[in-house]
Amino acid sequence: MSLTTADTQFSKYIRLRDSVDGMVTCFICGRSIPINEATAGHFIKRRHMATRFDERNVHGMCFRCNQEEEGNTEVSDLHYIKMRDRYSHVVIDELYFRSRQPFHMSKSDINEIAKTYREKIKEL
Numbered sequence: 001m002s003l004t005t006a007d008t009q010f011s012k013y014i015r016l017r018d019s020v021d022g023m024v025t026c027f028i029c030g031r032s033i034p035i036n037e038a039t040a041g042h043f044i045k046r047r048h049m050a051t052r053f054d055e056r057n058v059h060g061m062c063f064r065c066n067q068e069e070e071g072n073t074e075v076s077d078l079h080y081i082k083m084r085d086r087y088s089h090v091v092i093d094e095l096y097f098r099s100r101q102p103f104h105m106s107k108s109d110i111n112e113i114a115k116t117y118r119e120k121i122k123e124l
Contacts, residue, residue, distance in 0.1 A: 001110060001111045001114045001115075002110070003105075003110055005110075005114045006053070006110045006111075006113040006114040006117070007046075007052075009113075009114045009117035009118050009121065010040070010053055010058070010113065010117045011039075011040035011058075012117070012121055013117045013120050013121050013124075014040040014055070014058050014059065014060060015035050015038045015039075015040055015060050016035070016121060016124045017055075017060075017124065018038070018059060018060030019035045019038070019060065022034060022035050023035065024038035024060035024061075025060070026038075026060065026061045026062040026065050027041065027059035027060060027061050027065075027079075027082055028041070028061055028062075028065035028066075028075060028078055028079055028082060029062060029064075029065050029078075031062050033062050035060075037062070037063065038060045038061065038062065039060070039061050039062070039063055039066040040058050040059070040060065040061070040066075041058065041059055041060070041061035041065065041066035041079075042057055042058050043057050043058070043059075043079055043080075043083050043092075043095065044057055044095055044096065044099045048099035048100075048103075049103045049104075049105055050098045050099055050101055050103035051095050051098055051099045053113055054095065054098075056087055056091055056095065057095055059082075065079075080092070
């Protein structure tokens, strides 16, 4: 399996986890959107592999909030506040610390992630 497959399974899981009756409440703006229009928005960007698949780092979001977050200070600040309110500074600090550490994911690791989230999806 590929990293794309793992990302797809993880994203699907996040959107399902954050949905109620087929609707997702955007983590940032609170707008209710159909699950098929929701995205899985990362607090710490996906390029940081150590936190890419950390469930605390990713939440269901509307397309607008997820796309505007990049470079939009107001949305980024609100994302930080929402993360702090949900998890605390301790978790945010841990995510930031982990994101800056050298990290390598083997093909076996990626396959295991895809398998894990495929199974978690079935459980929801």
